Amino acid sequence: MLGISELRLTNLLLAVDDDGIATVTLNRAAKRNALDAETIEELIGVFTALPSSGARAVVLRAEGPHFCAGLDLVEHGRAERTPAEFMRLCLRWHEAFNKIEYAGLPVIAALKGAVVGGGLELASSAHIRVMDETTYFGLPEGQRGLFTGGGATIRVPALIGKARMVDMMLTGRLYSGDEAVAVGLAQYRVRDSEAKALDLARQSARNTPLSNFAVCSAISHMQNMSGLDAAYAEAMVAGIVNTQDAAKDRLDAFARGTAHKIAPD
Known part of the structure; x- marks a missing residue:
């Protein structure tokens, strides 16, 4: 390549x-x-x-x-x-x-x-x-x-x-x-x-690369699956992405109340 x-x-x-x-x-x-x-x-x-x-x-x-x-x-x-x-x-x-x-x-x-x-x-x-x-x-x-x-x-x-x-x-x-x-x-x-x-x-x-990878790859793959297979795949991807080290600082910021607030402008 x-x-x-x-x-x-x-x-x-x-x-x-x-x-x-x-x-x-x-x-x-x-x-x-x-x-x-x-x-x-x-x-x-x-x-x-x-x-x-x-x-x-x-x-x-x-x-x-x-x-x-x-x-x-x-x-x-x-x-x-x-x-x-x-x-x-x-x-x-x-x-x-x-x-x-x-x-x-x-x-x-x-x-x-x-x-x-x-x-x-x-x-x-x-x-x-x-x-x-x-x-x-x-x-x-x-x-x-x-x-x-x-x-x-x-x-x-x-x-x-x-x-x-x-x-x-x-x-x-x-x-x-x-x-x-x-x-x-x-x-x-x-x-x-x-x-x-x-x-x-x-x-x-600004998102973590692993989160972007999941959003920009896994969702498309899941649309090609049966509902049951997609549910299993989603759980597997979430298990990997939601425990990534790169998100720990962001989760800590949320716990401290210093994270960016999700609200309308």
């Missing part, structure tokens, strides 16, 4: 600040940050390396006015792939997005402009999504003679429900503004999605 200093990136930018906040940037603005095969491989490399790099949280952002327009249709049209070749490509997309969702680092997506098709698949693999006033969401595959292949059928219904996803694919319906937040496509709508995403990343990074 390559470390972050060994990665050779063309379509992504990667920076990690002194607080352990990593910023991963989609860097194909001229293509509306469409995802070609090379970008998918770079995402796999970056999100494989980050968990062991000392990073505490990740901001996922994009250059230009759009977050991501999805599958690079020009590359796809020219490649003339066989069904088996495209299936293997789809599995690489799943690998990339599973690395984001399950690796145990908080990933906050700063959204703007188009978040459509594979761009929505990418965004839905993040743990928190922050949209700005320009953001719109869509799944236009149905109008283009295509079908989703990077996890939309798994993650998008978990956010908005099956019926809304089917509607988006059949009719080309777009979501934006307050409606997008109301249905669950984003958790925050702000003027500056990147500033808000960075603030949320810094908040998340």
